[in-house]
Amino acid sequence: MGAGTSRSTSDLLGEIEDLKSKIETIHGRISEHQREMTALQGEVAQMEATRRSLLAEVERRSRPTEDIRITDHALLRYVERVFKIDIDALRRQILTDGVAKGIEHGASTITVNGIQFRVKDRSIVTVIGGDQKPHRKTSKAQHRGRRPERDDINSHLADYYSPDDTND
Numbered sequence: 001m002g003a004g005t006s007r008s009t010s011d012l013l014g015e016i017e018d019l020k021s022k023i024e025t026i027h028g029r030i031s032e033h034q035r036e037m038t039a040l041q042g043e044v045a046q047m048e049a050t051r052r053s054l055l056a057e058v059e060r061r062s063r064p065t066e067d068i069r070i071t072d073h074a075l076l077r078y079v080e081r082v083f084k085i086d087i088d089a090l091r092r093q094i095l096t097d098g099v100a101k102g103i104e105h106g107a108s109t110i111t112v113n114g115i116q117f118r119v120k121d122r123s124i125v126t127v128i129g130g131d132q133k134p135h136r137k138t139s140k141a142q143h144r145g146r147r148p149e150r151d152d153i154n155s156h157l158a159d160y161y162s163p164d165d166t167n168d
Contacts, residue, residue, distance in 0.1 A: 094124065 080087050094117065102110040103119050110117045114130030 094127070099124075 076087070079085050096112070099110055099112060099117060103122055103124075108119050110119060116128040117124045118126045118128065
């Protein structure tokens with residue numbers, strides 16, 4: 001062995017043990033940092049979810065005022081409760097025996113005293129007053145002559161109504 005380079009086996013073994021100790025220390029710190037990193041990633045994920053939720057709330061509250069509306073059901077309940085209107089009495093006034101017969105026979109529009117009741121699936125879906133112009137939507141079948149116009153159906157249903165009788 002050359003001069004100054006001779007080291008004893010015990011010195012080399014000591015250095016190896018020191019290196020192994022440093023490796024274990026570093027390994028321990030890596031494990032500790034990985035645990036911290038996992039905890040921080042969970043915290044970041046929670047913060048991201050909170051941020052998205054807050055952004056959605058800001059978006060919801062920032063919508064223009066034209067999105068605010070009142071449903072027909074709410075209006076009906078308001079009229080019923082504030083103006084003390086008896087809705088069941090109105091139902092009886094609209095759904096007379098003559099109107100019920102027209103619906104049972106498949107009418108899609110029933111006119112009583114100048115007021116039109118539009119029917120769909122055995123339900124009155126709208127009412128058009130005598131002073132209102134009804135919206136006329138002509139189907140392709142009507143254009144091609146395969147379906148009679150509503151006025152033809154109404155004329156056949158006229159037998160069920162008496163224009164003089166307002167209680168019918």
